[in-house]
Amino acid sequence: MVLSAADKTNVKSIFSKIGSHADEYGAETLDRMFTAYPQTKTYFPHFDLHHGSAQIKAHGKKVVNALIEAVNHIDDISGALSKLSDLHAQKLRVDPVNFKLLGHCFLVVVAIHHPSVLTPEAHASLDKFLCAVGAVLTAKYR
Amino acid sequence: MVHWTAEEKQLIASVWSKVNVEECGAEALGRLLIVYPWTQRFFASFGNLSSPTAIIGNPKVRAHGRKVLTSFGEAVKNLDNIKATYSKLSELHCEKLHVDPENFRLLGDILIIVLASHFARDFTPACQFAWQKLVNVVAHALARKYH
Numbered sequence: 001m002v003l004s005a006a007d008k009t010n011v012k013s014i015f016s017k018i019g020s021h022a023d024e025y026g027a028e029t030l031d032r033m034f035t036a037y038p039q040t041k042t043y044f045p046h047f048d049l050h051h052g053s054a055q056i057k058a059h060g061k062k063v064v065n066a067l068i069e070a071v072n073h074i075d076d077i078s079g080a081l082s083k084l085s086d087l088h089a090q091k092l093r094v095d096p097v098n099f100k101l102l103g104h105c106f107l108v109v110v111a112i113h114h115p116s117v118l119t120p121e122a123h124a125s126l127d128k129f130l131c132a133v134g135a136v137l138t139a140k141y142r
Numbered sequence: 143m144v145h146w147t148a149e150e151k152q153l154i155a156s157v158w159s160k161v162n163v164e165e166c167g168a169e170a171l172g173r174l175l176i177v178y179p180w181t182q183r184f185f186a187s188f189g190n191l192s193s194p195t196a197i198i199g200n201p202k203v204r205a206h207g208r209k210v211l212t213s214f215g216e217a218v219k220n221l222d223n224i225k226a227t228y229s230k231l232s233e234l235h236c237e238k239l240h241v242d243p244e245n246f247r248l249l250g251d252i253l254i255i256v257l258a259s260h261f262a263r264d265f266t267p268a269c270q271f272a273w274q275k276l277v278n279v280v281a282h283a284l285a286r287k288y289h
Contacts, residue, residue, distance in 0.1 A: 035267035036274045051267075104251055108258045108270060115259035120176040120194045123255070127177050 001128055008074045010125035014110065015071045017117050025109045026064030027057045033105040040098055063102070070133050078136045089140035096141065099134030106130060144279050146221050150272040157257060157269060158218045166260065167211030168204035170253045172197050178248055184241060210249070217280050224283045232287035243285035250277025 003011075018025060034041050034049050034056075047055045066084055073080035088094060107126060111118050118126070146154075175182050176194045185191065188202040197203055213231065220227045235241045254273055258265045 032267045032270055036271045104254075107255050108265075111255045111259035112262050112265060115262070118255075118259060120173050120198060123173060124177040124194075 001131065003074065003125070003128060003132060006121070007125035007128055010122045011071055011074065011129045014114075014117055014122055014126055015068060017114055018110070021113065022064045022068060023057070023061040025060075025106070025113065026062070026067075027060030028109050029102065029106045030056050030060045030063065032108060033102055036105065037098075037101045040101060043092070043094055043098070067106075067130075067133065070129075070136075074129075077132055078139065081133065081136050085137050085140050088137045093141070096134070096138045099137060100131075103127070103130030103134060143222070144224065144275075146275075149268070150275065151221060153269045153272040154218060154221070154276055157261065157265070157273065158215065160261070161211075161257070163211045163215065164204075164208045166253070166256055167207035167209070167214075169198075169207070170249065170256045171207030171210060172200075172203055173256065174245075174249050174252045175203065177252065181245055181248065184239070184245075211253075214253075214280065217276065217283075221276075224279050225286060228280065228283040229287060232284050235284055236288040243281065243288065246281035246284045247278075250274075250281050253277060 015022070031051055034044075041049055044055075044059075047053070047059070049056065066081065069080050070077045078085070107118075107123070107130070110126065172194075175185065175191060175197050182191050185203070185206075188200060188206075190196040190200060191203075216227050217224050235243075254270065254277060257273065258270070261269075
């Protein structure tokens with residue numbers, strides 16, 4: 001799917017409103033994903049997955065910074081995330097279904113903290129953007 | 143049969159008791175039609191669905207959203223017997239409405255996001271877990287009689 005000009009504007013606007021809370025939201029996204037979808041924990045046997053763990057905080061920050069990178073290069077997400085795409089294909093091999101779960105939890109977090117920002121149109125754009133990111137990260141799987 | 147812990151039942155009931163079924167139902171269905179526009183295929187008779195504004199304001203969308211969420215309330219009231227609760231509705235969605243069950247999963251996730259936006263921090267991760275489980279069980283029950 002293709003992001004329209006309006007989608008790109010909406011997504012940039014959402015992330016600018018999120019601002020400095022991004023790291024916190026990244027951690028919360030992961031925390032919710034591990035709680036709502038326990039099967040996602042299987043990719044992190046080496047982590048302390050208790051609520052508020054330092055590892056979840058650090059990893060949440062990494063994940064959301066990758067999203068921010070994609071937003072900053074929204075016209076070329078596959079270029080911006082090319083190395084991450086290689087990593088996921090060759091090393092991490094997270095099953096593609098899980099990107100949807102992560103994306104859903106990120107939407108939940110945005111809905112919780114910025115309900116007025118997540119208008120139906122913005123919701124649609126952000127959902128599309130997250131799908132696009134997932135598609136890029138799994139593009140080289142086979 | 144689905145097993146619900148006492149905590150899950152309590153989390154579900156507690157959220158549901160505060161839900162404005164008319165508002166949340168309308169919003170959930172509206173967002174479904176906006177975020178996943180292909181779902182509009184089932185609602186050709188609903189009139190103007192040409193823009194998000196049109197969809198959100200559409201009285202048929204609002205009425206149907208309310209109907210759908212009211213029916214969801216039956217699951218909440220009958221957590222231990224959701225299969226039977228939706229048996230006839232499942233047949234209807236298959237034989238008359240011809241709805242791909244994937245749409246039930248899409249609507250369930252949209253409902254979760256609507257609840258999150260209304261309940262904010264009260265929609266804790268544990269709460270989300272219980273509700274994800276519920277929407278999955280409902281989607282499964284609605285798909286069960288498909289043939």
